[in-house]
Amino acid sequence: MNSTRGFVNRCVLVFAPRDDRTQCSTKLLAFRLVASAGQQTAGAVMAFFSRPQSAAVKIVKPNSDEGALRPKQTPPPRKGSGETPYNNRQCRNVVIYGHCKFQDKGCTYLHPTQTAEVPEPTPSSHGTRSKQQEPPTASPLAQAINAPAFVPPRAASRPAEGSPSLTPQAAVFVPKTPAGIAVARNTAASPPPADSVHSIAAASSILRTEPEDRQQENGHELQPDAEQNGHQEYGYQTGYEDYNYQGAQDVTDSPYFDPNQLEYHPHGYDHDASYFAHPPMFLRQPLNYLLYTPSMPSQLIRNTINTHFVPPSNDLRQILQERSETARGVAPAGLGLPEELQGYHTLVPLEPTGNAERRKMVNWHSTVYRAINATDGLPYVLRRVENYRLMHQAAFAPIELWSQIQHPGVVALKEAFTTKSFNDSSLVVVYAYHPNAKTLYEAHVKPKPQTQQQTVFYGRHHHRHQQQQTQVMPENTLWSYIVQIASAIKKVHERGQAVRMIDVSKIIVTSQNRVRIGSCGIIDVLLYDTQQDASFLQQEDLLAFGRLIYILCTNNLSAANQQNMPKSIDAVKRLYSADVQTLALYLCSKMHKSIEHVLEMVKGRILAEHDEALMATDRLEYELLGELENARLFRLICKFGFINERPEFARDARWSETGDRYIIKLFRDYVFHQIDEHGNPVLDLGHVLTCLNKLDAGTDEKMMLVARDEQSCLVVSYKDVKTCIANAFDELMRATTASQTGKDPYSRG
Ligand SMILES: Nc1ncnc2c1ncn2[C@@H]1O[C@H](COP(=O)(O)OP(=O)(O)OP(=O)(O)O)[C@@H](O)[C@H]1O
Structure with missing residues (x-):
């Protein structure tokens, strides 16, 4: 792997059909970050997330036969090598924009005259295209993608906070959701708003437009083989459709389903109704109403230092630990x-x-x-x-x-x-x-x-x-x-x-x-x-x-x-x-x-004892509030444990590596497997706690997740990751419930 730090010089849009966005409850922003090898050291952002490197960073569909972590293939000849592998192919800039601004500046693709060659741009050809408009080859590709498409109303016009690379042009990737799968298979014809961002999850658009995007943006710097590598990293699989994901039909049967939360739009996406034919549907997780447990000011709890029945906080914890050890x-x-x-x-x-x-x-x-x-x-x-x-x-x-x-x-x-x-x-x-x-x-x-x-x-x-x-x-x-x-x-x-x-x-x-x-x-x-x-x-x-x-x-x-x-x-x-x-x-x-x-x-003393006892309950309640955080984070860690590196699920040996789970895996790397500039593990508990708290709260703050081979990265919000975890865990739950009721959890229908 090239260890030279890469310089992120561009974000490339990836488009999706517009209608898909209406059904999805979550989104992921995907960047294809194009880096110039050895040109410049990476910014602090890249250094923080992973070892920087020089190469095109992108998200592409994997070959289903190949493992997500397959070693990279040798890239094809690059620009300037003297080879012109595309000069008999039509330039996609012409298809999309009607012209190519690099036509006379070295673009090696075919630039036919507009009257003879260039097809009329359709509404959806401006970055998005409906399924009907796609060539027949797009169909199986679409089926290979797990995620529905979704365009949030604000994402296009508002750069994401906390993501230095995020621009209004950032593409949107949507992880697979129960409701969204069906949508992803639907067609979409409406043109997107001018400033919209688009879903990488809309398979046909993404997979077919990626080479074109690269052409239009960087003068053909990237090559098809590199694209395939990226796909392997991302871990999509064409066989995914064989798994009958029941969540799309029976989300309301979930024990975690909370009808009240149909109206719950904590992050303001619901304000623009045009983007939500239906409000996002949340599977209610236990304790998802918690952010950071609000605690009563200590000066309002009398004698928080030491009460008659409850020792000071530190002593209390130590005493309880000692009891636990003794037991x-x-x-x-x-x-x-x-x-x-x-x-x-x-x-x-x-x-x-x-x-x-x-x-x-x-x-x-x-x-x-x-x-x-x-x-x-x-x-x-x-x-x-x-x-x-x-x-x-x-x-x-x-x-x-x-x-x-x-x-x-x-x-x-x-x-x-x-x-x-x-x-x-x-x-x-x-x-x-x-x-x-x-x-x-x-x-x-x-x-x-x-x-x-x-x-x-x-x-x-x-x-x-x-x-x-x-x-x-x-x-x-x-x-x-x-x-x-x-x-x-x-x-x-x-x-x-x-x-x-x-x-x-x-x-x-x-x-x-x-x-x-x-x-x-x-x-x-x-x-x-x-x-x-x-x-x-x-x-x-x-x-x-x-x-x-x-x-x-x-x-x-x-x-x-x-x-x-x-x-x-x-x-x-x-x-x-x-x-x-x-x-x-x-x-x-x-x-x-x-x-x-x-x-x-002793009745006079009984009253005093009664007061002390009530004070003790106040104190213990106060202490318990602080411990609630532990329960939330422990629950999250357990979910990670259930999902990450599960050897097989749904008759799929790569379940834990593909689809939403791939994002969870990258997030785990982000939380636990960071390294410093010398390649040493970063064992920062504060970072872990901060990340897990944000994850549990499902904040809109974004982070960049980098694939292990550093060939691709995703910009996702904690809310997205939370949704991915909820979905994956819910899949496991459904299978457990189904097997308990004697149903084959993986059978269709
Ligand atoms: N329910 C209990 N839970 C925990 N520890 C207990 C419990 N009951 C007794 N013990 C502990 O067991 C130990 C022995 O108890 P025991 O009643 O035999 O006391 P003792 O002083 O040895 O009395 P004796 O001399 O009459 O046997 C003591 O340390 C006591 O604290």
């Missing part, structure tokens, strides 16, 4: 865990296993695992109670009751089963998994090492915030916990059950200041044989609640022991308000208590 972790080898049990696999212990110091749950040792459910692929927590023997099936009845309790202060219970997969008889209760959760004990009571880095089994993310935690729990945090736990107790008690798990090692902190009571229901199963009165157990719950408050206030596990109570009361009096003291004393008293009375005592 996908795997256990170290050699733990001897079962591969699978009752549909759960990939077990990871969340605490050290085989530790002789372990506390017992009643009379049993228990271990907590994270495992993946094979049915939904989601992680869950399995609490395994070792060596448990189920005596009555009825012992599982509480599991049913607990599985129905949905409350933000209770870790949701999914199911329970017994298993011998651990080489014993174990009870396993399955709960919702909250990655990187810590028990209240781990978060607040456990003595903190002095070092910055804490060594915690299976929890390298767990203790980042512990460093910031003061030993004395702030009162607002304490009240928040009290309100959340009280609310959870209320929920359980009003269903006639008792929690039986109000303990610093069973209540987990799942996010900033959010607590949930975990492991509910297990004690009910384990102690099924020794059933006790529910109201007695509820009193026990409230007593345990009071003890918990003392433990959290003093960071001392034995703070609520009888002998330590005076000291603990003193400490609470010193460190916290009287309300805390009153509540804790009430809960630890021997009088009959009720959760309703507790709620009455």
